[in-house]
Amino acid sequence: xxxxxxxxxxxxxxxxxxxxxxxxxxxxxxxxxxxxxxxxxxxxxxxxxxxxxxxxxxxxxxxxxxxxxxxxxxxxxxxxxxxxxxxxxxxxxxxxxxxxxxxxxxxxxxxxxxxxxxxxxxxxxxxxxxxxxxxxxxxxxxxxxxxxxxxxxxxxxxxxxxxxxxxxxxxxxxxxxxxxxxxxxxxxxxxxxxxxxxxxxxxxxxxxxxxxxxxxxxxxxxxxxxxxxxxxxxxxxxxxxxxxxxxxxxxxxxxxxxxxxxxxxxxxxxxxxxxxxxxxxxxxxxxxxxxxxxxxxxxxxxxxxxxxxxxxxxxxxxxxxxxxxxxxxxxxxxxxxxxxxxxxxxxxxxxxxxxxxxxxxxxxxxxxxxxxxxxxxxxxxxxxxxxxxxxxxxxxxxxxxxxxxxxxxxxxxxxxxxxxxxxxxxxxx
Amino acid sequence: xxxxxxxxxxxxxxxxxxxxxxxxxxxxxxxxxxxxxxxxxxxxxxxxxxxxxxxxxxxxxxxxxxxxxxxxxxxxxxxxxxxxxxxxxxxxxxxxxxxxxxxxxxxxxxxxxxxxxxxxxxxxxxxxxxxxxxxxxxxxxxxxxxxxxxxxxxxxxxxxxxxxxxxxxxxxxxxxxxxxxxxxxxxxxxxxxxxxxxxxxxxxxxxxxxxxxxxxxxxxxxxxxxxxxxxxxxxxxxxxxxxxxxxxxxxxxxxxxxxxxxxxxxxxxxxxxxxxxxxxxxxxxxxxxxxxxxxxxxxxxxxxxxxxxxxxxxxxxxxxxxxxxxxxxxxxxxxxxxxxxxxxxxxxxxxxxxxxxxx
Numbered sequence: 164x165x166x167x168x169x170x171x172x173x174x175x176x177x178x179x180x181x182x183x184x185x186x187x188x189x190x191x192x193x194x195x196x197x198x199x200x201x202x203x204x205x206x207x208x209x210x211x212x213x214x215x216x217x218x219x220x221x222x223x224x225x226x227x228x229x230x231x232x233x234x235x236x237x238x239x240x241x242x243x244x245x246x247x248x249x250x251x252x253x254x255x256x257x258x259x260x261x262x263x264x265x266x267x268x269x270x271x272x273x274x275x276x277x278x279x280x281x282x283x284x285x286x287x288x289x290x291x292x293x294x295x296x297x298x299x300x301x302x303x304x305x306x307x308x309x310x311x312x313x314x315x316x317x318x319x320x321x322x323x324x325x326x327x328x329x330x331x332x333x334x335x336x337x338x339x340x341x342x343x344x345x346x347x348x349x350x351x352x353x354x355x356x357x358x359x360x361x362x363x364x365x366x367x368x369x370x371x372x373x374x375x376x377x378x379x380x381x382x383x384x385x386x387x388x389x390x391x392x393x394x395x396x397x398x399x400x401x402x403x404x405x406x407x408x409x410x411x412x413x414x415x416x417x418x419x420x421x422x423x424x425x426x427x428x429x430x431x432x433x434x435x436x437x438x439x440x441x442x443x444x445x446x447x448x449x450x451x452x453x454x455x456x457x458x459x460x461x462x463x464x465x466x467x468x469x470x471x472x473x474x475x476x477x478x479x480x481x482x483x484x485x486x487x488x489x490x491x492x493x494x495x496x497x498x499x500x501x502x503x504x505x506x507x508x509x510x511x512x513x514x515x516x517x518x519x520x521x522x523x524x525x526x527x528x529x530x531x532x533x534x535x536x537x538x539x540x541x542x543x544x545x546x547x548x549x550x551x552x553x554x555x556x557x558x559x560x561x562x563x564x565x566x567x568x569x570x571x572x573x574x575x576x577x578x579x580x581x582x583x584x585x586x587x588x589x590x591x592x
Numbered sequence: 593x594x595x596x597x598x599x600x601x602x603x604x605x606x607x608x609x610x611x612x613x614x615x616x617x618x619x620x621x622x623x624x625x626x627x628x629x630x631x632x633x634x635x636x637x638x639x640x641x642x643x644x645x646x647x648x649x650x651x652x653x654x655x656x657x658x659x660x661x662x663x664x665x666x667x668x669x670x671x672x673x674x675x676x677x678x679x680x681x682x683x684x685x686x687x688x689x690x691x692x693x694x695x696x697x698x699x700x701x702x703x704x705x706x707x708x709x710x711x712x713x714x715x716x717x718x719x720x721x722x723x724x725x726x727x728x729x730x731x732x733x734x735x736x737x738x739x740x741x742x743x744x745x746x747x748x749x750x751x752x753x754x755x756x757x758x759x760x761x762x763x764x765x766x767x768x769x770x771x772x773x774x775x776x777x778x779x780x781x782x783x784x785x786x787x788x789x790x791x792x793x794x795x796x797x798x799x800x801x802x803x804x805x806x807x808x809x810x811x812x813x814x815x816x817x818x819x820x821x822x823x824x825x826x827x828x829x830x831x832x833x834x835x836x837x838x839x840x841x842x843x844x845x846x847x848x849x850x851x852x853x854x855x856x857x858x859x860x861x862x863x864x865x866x867x868x869x870x871x872x873x874x875x876x877x878x879x880x881x882x883x884x885x886x887x888x889x890x891x892x893x894x895x896x897x898x899x900x901x902x903x904x905x906x907x908x909x910x911x912x913x914x915x916x917x918x919x920x921x922x923x924x925x926x927x928x929x930x931x932x933x934x935x936x937x938x939x940x941x942x943x944x945x946x947x948x949x950x951x
Contacts, residue, residue: 242649
């Protein structure tokens, strides 16, 4: 039977975390990271996952002040977590635009050694001159260039990881490509996993192709069972042309879970959480992100604005841009009119991500259905509370999944690749 | 000069490259058992070995008191990433982080990155100073009480307590603010090896701790005076500077060495004068130099860490403690506290309060 994979996301800078909840603790103290990581390991999760931020978001020319913000640097935290965990995979999101292959390959290989084979790298890119203002490179890469750079970056890192033989001999490397011309000797031997696990995030066509060619895990965000199945079929079908098998790439959407003693109670809890996440101020912000206009004079409990979005706006900086503001605004208007929703109510519905809501038994059954019907290979759980947001899931849902045979009861190996059922990369001489 | 200044001791735990965590943890715990101020781990892109900051981050939760000072190079790295990583080491160690700034001067290192050619040490040390400068600015870019979690207004942070740094250096610029909130020590400890001329200028201007190389107490005292004068000329309080003499230490043939002491012998493991002798001889040397007021302490690089660090802690340090010349326990929790350095006030908070203005 196909077993699912599970990962825990530590929600760094975000509007998911309900920081107004009295159970909410520090998002920066190491104790919080340790709590969530130990919980995930207690639940036999595959890995612990950290996102990245390289520039504080701005709104209307000022630092945005509504979100949880302020986080440590990912790889450094994961190295520390390697000291307080034994089996859990440790995944860092690190930008391929504002780093260099030699240094990053070395830091990842070091984490893999220090954790005895538990390192993973979530490759992301940025086309953002705004973020670039914090870096030497500065500047801007257009969409196509940042993917070619990322692809070459990953390929170069693999060359470096393969530049030591499995017998422990170092051999000089030389890479000459469009983005990198580097040579010398790598300072770290081949790591316990051969190569750290490579994760790729993103649903775009380029992202899917990149993942099919180079990634071990794809971190996605799709809404429904049907959308999940379409995505799954599409991405898995792309693997063959790269000589890869369907099992070589694990598809793991990021999802939230809300539990209750009964399904009705869980629905009520979920509504309260969404209400806390989308505060009146955050509702206006979500609206402004699409409209690209200052809408602070609008009543969050009133109707949507009847003016059109400004597609050339730079009101919001540091967030993913809405690709087609006019279409998004039309979608919001349709939703609002169909259900008679206010701005805040519309924002609550329109910005929701895939969520599993119900009693532990209901959630366990739904998660299993997603996996057995090929809408996913597993899930990256995004809790709304730091650091205790997965306590309930691990205590109540994991045992049910284990009873159903849908999830492991013990780790069978010690490396992240073994948890994920991925082969150790063949050494390329 | 008074002989009552506290003695500071630090040790390098590098040596031959090791990639698993165990030996580093063992050595750091050993040094912590001797109540040493900090351990260093040297690093370079140009020779085999793991990333030093990563290793000491792995060591952090396995230790409780000892300061952790990895070498971080500034030539081919991003200043913004450097400041984030060092601040994070401070967070995961609860205030025990430092970093030893260094430069990459070789063409071989430059080829690993392919971004720029090798440059003269003077220019690279000037850049290292700018990296230290922007690091301190970024660590101050969040005031200590910037996180407010104000339910009434929905604001998580007080954005008036976050500051752009808008740093324009000779080779880079950084807009800021930091992503990492101000670390527990306010600013992690900056260490510079001031042996070379260009490095010494940067050290006097930006370092909290300077490692120097001297073959006599007189020479050490002269270097110390020079660094303190230079720091003062940069508008710094010279008492905010700690000057440690770097010694490469071989305690391996204690019984056989007829005349223990300093040699101009091989520069094998680290930088600094080469000492060969027994643990007691080393304690005598430390006592003599420190009593004379020549130095604030010593940074010891054991030739063979597993052997020599054990002899340093259980021999040399134990003897110094027995003579009440060195602490037997840590009175504080942070590296700054070990070094007797205050927690720097945030420059923006200071400006706000001393200017009598609030926004």
